[in-house]
Every structure is written in C-alpha cells, then in structure tokens.
Amino acid sequence: MLQCLSAKRYSSIKLLINVWNCECLYKNIRNIHNVGLEDIPKITVTNIRKILRQKGFAVQDGFTSLISKCTLCSGEEKTSGSKIYINKATGYFLCPKCNIHGNWNILERLLKKTKGEAFIKEIRETSHKDFEKVQNDWQGVVNETISLSKLNETEMLDLCRLFEYPYHPETNKILADVRISPDHTILYFPLKNTLDNIVGYRKVQAGKEDESEHYGLHTAGLYSCKAPKVGRSDQAILVPTIQDVLYLAGHKVPGTLIWLTNCSLPPIVLPVLENYQKLCLWGDWDNMRAVAEKLGEDRCRFVRPTDGLVTATEAAIANLSLKTLVSEAKPAAHRSITTFAAIRDDVYAELTNIEKMKGIKWRRFPALTRLLGGHRRGELTVLTGPTGCGKTTLCAEMSLDLAQQGVNTLWGSFEIRNSRLARTMLQQFAGIPLEQNLQDFQKYADDFQKLPIYYLAFHGQQPIKIVMEAVEHARYMHDIAHVVIDNVQFMLGLADERDGDRYQRQDAVIAAFRTFATARHCHVTLVMHPRKERESEDLSTSSIFGSAKASQEADNVLIVQDKRLTAVRGKKYLQVAKNRYSGDLGIVPLDFDKDSLSYQPKKKNKAKQDEPDKLLNQCFEEFSVKESNYVSDFENKPYKQKEQKHRDVTSNGNSYLSDILHLNRTR
Template identity: 25%
Template sequence: MGSRRHCIGGLHAATTLLSHAYSLAGTASSFHSSAAVASTVNNTKAFVSKYYELDDHRAIDEFLRRKSLVLKETSTHYVVRDCPFCHATKGRADNLFKLYINKSNGVYICHRCGASGSWFTFKQNLGASNDVVEASMGYADSHQSSRHDVPTAISALDNAKAIALTRNLHDDADCRHVLDYLTTTRGLDPDVLSKYCVGAIQQPFYGKDGESETKWCATFPWMARKVDIAAMGAELATPDDPASSSGVDANLFNVVRLKVRAIDDKSKQRLVPKGGSWGLFGWNTIPHDANSVVVTEGEFDAMAVHQATGRPAISLPNGCRSLPPAVLPLLERFSSIYLWMDSDVHGQESVDKFVAKLGVARTYVVRASGAKDANDALLAKMDLNAILDKATLKPHAQITTFDDLRAEVLDEMMNPLRASGVQSRSIPALNSYLKGFRSGELTVVTGPTGCGKTTLLSQLSLDW
C-alpha cells in the first residue's frame, strides 16, 4: 500500500475521487470531460541542453566560410569579423571581430550588439534549412522534430479518472489477466507497478479492414508538475476548476497524458489525448535530490531497471526514435544519464543522436550482451547493476585512446614486413632498424658535432 500511496498522494483530489466507479469500457474520449488546457509559451525557439557538444568544431568553420564570413581562430573560439546581426560597422577597427563562437558547443555572443544563443539558433538565423539544422543537432527523429514539439494547445487528463486505472489493475477481478501478464510474463512486482501508476483498461482499435476490435490494455501515465510543464514551454491552467487557483502547490503531479498499449499486440497503442503534451513515463518516481537517472527505450524496461537496482529510471515517450526537445529541460539537473536502448538495429541506430542531445560528457551508453533490453535482462536473472556499472561514455570523435591503437600496434608487431615503408637502397642495414620511410612517422637523429648526422641524412634523401 505504501507504493500505491506514493502513486496517488500528490494528485489533486485523487484520494477523494478514487472511490467513485470508473467504467473500463469507456473510450479515450471519456478522459476529456475535465481536461486542463496548456498553451505554448515559447514554441519558436528550440531548447538546446547545456551539455550539448559538437562532434567536430570544424563544422563551424565550414559553415562560416560558406556564408562568406571572415574569421580568425583562437584555441577556444572562432571570432567573426563582421557580426551578421549588428548594424553597419563602417569599417572602424573597434567594431570588428566582436562575435565569438565557442568551438565546443557553438554557443555565440556578440560583444557589440549583444546577440547570443545556441549554434542551432545561429544557423537558423543565417538561413540554414531547418532539416539540416535539426540533423546537425541530433534532432532528426523519424516521428517528431523540434518544430512540432509542443502543440499550440494541449489537454491534460482528469487525474482521478487516470489514476483510477491503477486501482482497476490491482483490485478489479476483470483485470486479473492484465496483472498476471505484467507480473508473470514481464516479471514486474505489483509494488513497482503501483509506484509507476500502471493501470488497466479496455480500448477499441481499428484494424486494416476498418473493423473495430476491443483490446485489454495496460496504461502508462506521463506525470509532471506545473514547474515541469513550464520548463517544457507550456502553461497548465484549469480555469473551470477552483482547485487550480494560485494557492495550489506547484510541486503536485498532474497526469498530462496517458499511453495505452494492448497486452497481446504491441502495435495496438495510442496516446491520450491525441495531440497532447510530451512527458516522461516514471517522472513522478524520481527523487528530488537525484543527480543520476537511467533512460530506457520502453516502459517495461524502466520498471525492470528500478525493480532490479533501485535506481531512478524513466522511459522515452514513444520508443527508440522519440526524444523530443520539449522534455530535455527536465533532464538538465542530472550530472549523469545512463542510456539503455534495445540491442536491435533500430535501438542502436538512435544511440548517437540521443547522446548528442543529452550531452556526450554525461551520457553513459549501456550495452547488455545476451539480452535485447532491460526487461529481458530481468527475466534472464542477469545482474542489472553490473550491466549499468559497465556502461561507457561515447568515444570523442577527435580523441584516440590506447585501446583504439591496440589492434594496429599488434598487427605491426606480427607483420613487420607489411608495415614497412620505402626501403633505403644505399644503406640497406638501416632498414632493419627503421623499417623504411613511412608517412606520418618522425625519426630524430642525434649525436655530437661532426659525427656525420648531416652526411647520413643527405645520403638517405637520395633514396627517399
């Protein structure tokens, strides 16, 4: 019961309204009766994480030169002579080279006109294609982009009705087979299901033939506080509800959306309400002082990780290609993020894009050999803590480690002739020491004055 109270304790009027009957046969439209409304506040400027880093700073150099901008380079910045956002410089020296662009993340600021922002914004302002900009920033998801992150108007669910589904799962005899599926087939504890507020309901789905078929479904709520919704660029308001006055605790969780998925066919799923806000499943379970979180591809995986390790765990909103920029502000407070994607092709294809979004320096990629995902690892009784402890940061594109060189060095030792360069014909004995002249290799010849260094190198220059 402790986990059940954790689930519903922070919801407006939930504890008093859960005793009312809730119809399992109700369709998705039944959730709209007491809907809250959220409108976008900042839909024109995409959010970029402070942890974002460019893979290669030369992309900045190339873009600036394509735009015919004169620049100079320091160890940390590109400095542009003429800021494209400034008024005319009139050729005065003290008006030039005021625009600084950080090499590591592309953040820019002009110390003359005050223009500033992310590399994403800079490219947009200079007329780069939105698709090209989003791809370069890791936003090129198949199903959503930064332009469609937050709709102009969204509806949140009635908390009491949404959370009543959790009671249905645990207390209603008609839902017993749904609970059995989650506990037996998926290996999840009832307390974990309660903590994550998983519920049960019947929903109609339409097949390819247009026929409607009713399916038993598990429900996964996306919860957020008012402060979270504001961070995602929206504002939550329920003008018809007296409880929505300014006196209400902004730290209470509201159900902003519900994911409904059939237990016998994962292709049968929907988000309620259609066109609603984005959110993160399991967000309500994260301790306020947590500085680390596990992000998984699916809801079952997040619960499996938390059940096996006790670590805070959340899931992506809509599978392996869904990390909308709208939810990135929620993740800014974490100093380390463990990204556990499925081991199939689709899951692994998204790893690099998501690491770029979340930040290379704080995102640890989890790889579980022998298990497709975290839920499979739980069912196989694998040590999920050990798997997470072995997670690694994505290698930097411009940094080579000794592990990267190990195979190459071994190959040279095992096959010395294949690694040999251009041989000396005039001093063949030297070939056994230097292995010839090889591109990219530096040989330093030392010795006292008059010992013949210049003579030796002059002779070798005739060969090479």
C-alpha cells in the first residue's frame, strides 16, 4: 500500500515537473518575428507629401523615397546635408546623418511634437548612442588591423590565393578601405550609408567565406568600390560576390560596384541606392524581378546569362568582355502586351539553367525533391489530408528545411498559436526532445532565431483584405519568398455559413493568393481540409473542401494519405497528386519521430548497410581463383597427375629399347 502511494506521489511530482518545464519552454519561445496590424502603415504618398508641406518642408520625389530636410539631427539649424528619406510604400524613414529611423507613426509624432519635448530628446539620444557604438567598434577594428593598401605585391598575391580572389595589380587600391587581421586570415569590409558614413562591417574568414558575420547597423549600409581611374557616378552594378566585384574592377567596368550578398533589400538600405540613375543586376538570384520592382523598374537592367554563364566571374573566366555585357543589359520593365523577341532572353536563361529553374531542393525530403524537382517561386501549392494526420507538423518541417537554406518565410497560422508553432519548429530544428534537454535550449533558440522566419500575428477568423495587406507588407519589408497559410478554413471561419457563401468566399481567397504568387513571384502554400470521405477511400484532388477552383489553380497538390486511421491499419504517406512543372507523380513515405517531431527519413544503420556487402564479398572469396595459388592448384589436378604418369611410362619404354639396341651393337 505504501509502495503504491509512493509511486503515485512520485508520478504526480514528475508530472508537475514536466508541466513546469513545458511552460518554461513556451515562455522562452521569444522574440519571434511577428507581423501584426500595427505594422501595416495606414498612409499613402499623397498624405505623406501633404503632411510634410503643412509643416513647411519641401518634398523631392525619388525612385523609392520622398526626400525632405531633417531638422531633428541638427537642432535649430537646417543644414544642407540633413536629408530624411521616407519610403513611398511603407512610410519607413531614415536620416543618414543622425541615424534616426523608424516607422511612419514615429515620424508623424516627431513632426507634431515641439523640439524641446522629452520624446524627441529620447529619440536623438538613442540614435546617437547606437551610431557612436558603431563608430567605436569600427575604430577598434582599425586599431587592431591594417589596410589592404599597405600590402606589397607579394603579400597581396598570397592573400588572393588564400581567399581565392582574382588577382589584379591594383587590387589593393580597389579594396583600399578593407582591413585585414595581422595574421592575414580575416577581412573586414566596411558597410556605408548614402553619406559614406560607416554604419557596420562584414567579417569574412578564410575557409569560411560562406559564413560571413555582420556587425553594427549592417542593414542600413552596403559595401561598394570603384575601379581606379574610372568615372561615371550615375550607374551601379549589383553582384552577389566579392569575386564578381574584383573581376568587374579588373575589366574597368564604369560605375559603382556593389556587393549584395543575398539580394535582400530592406527599406532602411534603399536610400543608399537612391542617387543612381541606372542599376544593373547581375547574379544568380531568383528574386531579381521583385528587387527590380522595389528599386524602380524604369532604372533597372538585367545582365542575362550568356551560354550558361550566369555570374560575372563565370563570364570573366570564359574571357568574355564584361564591359560589353553590362552595356547590353536589358531593361527590367515589361509591358502588358509583349512579343517573343522581348522574352527571348528569359527563355534562353531557363534553358541554360535547368537545375536552377527546378528550384531549391529539400534536404530533409529527398524523395519529394525527386518528384517535384524543388521549391520554385511563383507557384501555388495546396496541402490537404484528414484531420489529425499531421499536416501542420509536416508543413512546418518543409518550410523549416527551406528557411535553413535562406528562403525568407512568412507563416500565417490561424489554427494554432504562434508560440506553439515556433516550439514545434524549434524542436524539429534541434532534433531532440527539448523538454528533456532544457540545458541546451538557449543554444538552439539563438540559432533558430537567426532563421528568416516571420509570423503573422493573427489567430482565428480574419478578413481576406487585412490578411493580404499584411502579406504584401511583409513581402516588401522582408523580401518574403514563401508564404504558408494554415489553414484556409480557420482563416475564413466558414463553419456558420451556407454552402454557396462558403464556396464563394473560399474561391475568392484562392484567387487572391494565386494572383499574389504570380504577380509577386512568391511561392504560396495553402493548407486546406478535405471534405468528408469514406474511410476506405483514398483522398484525391476532388476531395479538397469547396469547389474545384483549389485544385485547378494550384501548381502542386500534396495529399497526406493516413491509412493508420482506417479500420485496416496501414502506413502514412504523402501523395503528389498534381505537379504542373514536370508532371511526375508518386508517393513519399512518412515515418514520424516523436522525439524530434520530424518526418525526415531515418538514416539506415551503417552495420545494416554493410551486411549485403559482406555477404557479397564472402561469395567472391569462396568462388574466386587466387592468382598466387593458381599454378600449384593446377599441378594438383587429377588430369595433371595422369599426364605425369603417362610421361613416366613413355620414358621407361624408351630407355628399355635403347638398352636392347646397345646390346646388339656390342655383339
């Protein structure tokens, strides 16, 4: 009896500890990137211009911003260098001189308040401290490093070999403002704003070039340089690597050369490019069209691939003229009606980059990659399956896989809370049960927080207009490439409406996201419930709730078939029921691991993998002929022994005859 009470008491205490651990885990899912209604500006360009003029500020119209004078950074004086840039699409503002920046509602308050109030003073002090910290950090780097301009020719050649950079006699002049560590293994690239003030820096270590680190207000600045003795300040060429920059500088391509790593341009960095009349985008980015739209299509040009050579580095290695390719860059703007001559280069680019056009490969789901080819922008995917089959968990892991490869993702979770969704994705990211490994939570949470994943701060029923406004805002602010809506029925709250109204509203949602995916070159994944079917029947494209519009508009239809829920127990698998890109259909087995909340295929045990090989080797050893014993084995064969006996008999007979002949001669 006492043992039973003790066991019961122990289990109760253990349960309380587990509940407390889970609560701590939920509370520690913090700082997730939420996008809410308060983040969406309720302002237009006309209203911004009107408010500024009412306050006595003249307004200049730029490519991406409205430009006016800023008196916040210079006190009572209106200096000519104090300019404030206000983004036309979002109202986000920035003054490069005093580093004051923020959303439109902050600027509106600053304009309405008098200069002596505490609010303005606090904004100034905070901005000044941030900018001063960046300057002090960079000065510390300068004190501990040396400039590349101080290196001699031999040292510069060794440096280029170490970092695998193209060498040019004037490389140290091109990279004159870059700093290098005393052991020549780390480079520091300064990031500057539109006034050439350093607002951050990028740290690149030899052997880890793909893992560069950023410091300071790095999102507000870019690294740029020019070829020596080359003019033209109205043109800039944006490229993805520093190797491209050095090749362009070596070929004396006119204009400013800008190193843009991932083609992501938040509004705070757009003023850096405001003064250029012509922008040439040359790289292997898959969102060049969206970036050109943000920068202003009228001034953007695309350098198209030539014979499969996508980047400036590839073209330079093939001994092509980079000057000619830049001068022949094609406009980014498209008319409403076009001809094949206008899209001919786009077709050729697709044919010469087949693997890239297939999209980003899933690393956790190689079988899905073999069927779909990859995750492509501009497509609409519908994921459906019976209730409780794990649609959200599967979709979370698929999106996590892509986010780990740099795909900026926006999650709209209308069925479960963002904290619970983030906990699931964090555990999939860690690959271990976090409630049993709380000591490792901070490490995994810090790494997970760096992923480009954002969450809509909505839950339950929401009007489609508000949702689309938030999605459009997030796409512009964070360069979103993948939008996940889980799920459509919860977002619309269709439970209390008649069938006709429900179908009509759902069709409107699908049409809105279909248009968004195509026009904004962004992939959209819609999680949808199926209509009720018999347990014995498999789900199909016609099983999706609502009319046939969902399956018709979708480029991909994925169905979770869960045979574990039927009377005759079976397996769970993901069926590719529609694939507009290649037409390949098939199934992907799904085995769920409760510890990691993952459907990732388990790696086979190495010992089990080696068993067939061992068996095959044994067979070869048993039936193979060894060269070293081949002659001796042959000597021991029966037919060889018979031949030897025959030779012995013949030799004996010959000796007997020779003896008789010899005897006759002697007689």
